[in-house]
Amino acid sequence: MTHYRIAVIPGDGIGKEVIPAGIEVLQAVAAREGGFTFESETFDWGSDLYRATGRMMPEDGLETLRPFDAIYFGAVGDTDIPDHVTLWGLRLNICQSFDQYANVRPARLLPGIEGPLRRGHLDCVIVRENSEGEYAGQGGRSHRGLPEEVATEVSIFTRRGVERIMRYAFDLAMTRCKHLTVVTKSNAQRHGMVLWDEIAREVGRDYPGVEVRFELVDAMTTTFVLKPESIDVVVATNLHADILSDLASALSGSLGIGPTANLDPERRFPSMFEPIHGSAFDIMGKGIANPLGSFWTGALLLEHLGEAGAAARLMRAIERVTAAGGPFTPDLGGKATTGDVTQAVISALQADNE
Template structure:
């Protein structure tokens, strides 16, 4: 029996509720198998850790994560700590420290969910957004000077490198090639950003020559928001910069019904380091501790985790269990307009796994 070591970092807010739920579901899946098991390694990093130690995670935290097969992450964000400290001190420290340069966010309308696009069938909204996850607008290049004075200046520089753009484009084209429609949309803003985004466009064209069977087009990011609403069936795989994809993927999740159901994977495609999987909903302190958090985004992130470590059949079983639960409106959490809580949804998914 193979043992997979999974690092669990609940982080802040409802992350402390949905990550234990994710562990429960993974344990239920493993209980049915004689071929694999999970060892969960918990790390109490986040806002509470910051209040005790002045940092979001220890200086040698990456060394503790390095031997893991994968990381299950909750959320980073605390109303009493500036957002740039919580983000850069934990989530981005892991993403950049392990060069998880491909952020992958699948979106589709799950059974039983009433999505806001009334003229859209579930088959017409089945997307994967690939987000460049290591540079661009979130490269961290910039600074402030003359703070508090009329001449104060603050800069954030969007930095793109040829190797960074090449590798995310190649990843996106490969992903599009693996999907039935073999369709890729490259999101840009090169009409206004005439240096880095023009290079982005040029490299997309160069990489496209390696994938002659992939049909691709280019869309300005502002036009893409309208296209997602008005012509969802025209999209399949989408690749965008760090900032653009961050925004578009939240819109995508809302169009599919709720941010509470949306998963993401922070992937090191070369598998030099562990990849990290997380729901995209954030810490949601307003509902923390009330048992209201939707764990579906975490469960779907667990599906991505299983696929990444090679457990494709268990991943399919878990996705089927998730879909069976979302098909029942009585098992919808409040964000989906239903009466269920975190524990009830978790129990229902485990029961589905037990019955399979």
């Protein structure tokens, strides 16, 4: 019997609602599948802790997380605290310190859910460089409050960082339709993004079986809307993929569906798994947050742990619920609660005989 230790950080907003639902579903998967068990430990890090202590996580938080097999993360963000404080104090602190350089975000139309476009076929994976690029944290401000005040935000592109995310994306493309779109903006950003393109071509020589397309990020937004069926695996910088993955999730029906894996592919540190919906304070406490994104994220967690059968079983349960027409939360046009959807997925898990 394999035993996994999961660090649970619900964080802010609806993270405190959908992550406990996700843990309930993961425990149900383990009970149905057999062969492994979960032990979860919850950490109340986030904006409430910041208000009490001035820190989003304890000073020794990273050392606390290091022994776990994975991290299950909810959301970060608070209406009363600047976003750069909350993000850099918790999520980015974990991602960068644990070198979770591959952010992987699948997006597809689940059975029974009609996307807003009502056309085309969407089934893709966006690979986001998660450690440098536009979110490297380089820059500064000077002459604050004066007419000549200056702020700089420096995008960082290193050969090591770009090459490793390209290899990850090419490897992933080999397991799917062998098609990779490299998103760029090298027509305007003539240094970092030109290096990005050059390394993509260099790495591509090692993958002659993968068809590669280069597309400017602005054009890529129109491709998602007009030709989603042409997209399979996408690799993009930290900022570009951040934007495109939210677009892809919205096109799949709701941001509440979208999953994310922040991976250290070399497995030196625990990887972190989170739905992409954000803290969503407008619906916090109403019991109507869509937990499907946290369940799909749980499937990514299971797959990373090597429990592919359990991950597939969980995805079948999710798809059986959506194909049957719900129950759906309001973001998908229904009237169900978070608990209703959770229980429906658990029932589908228990009834699964495959």
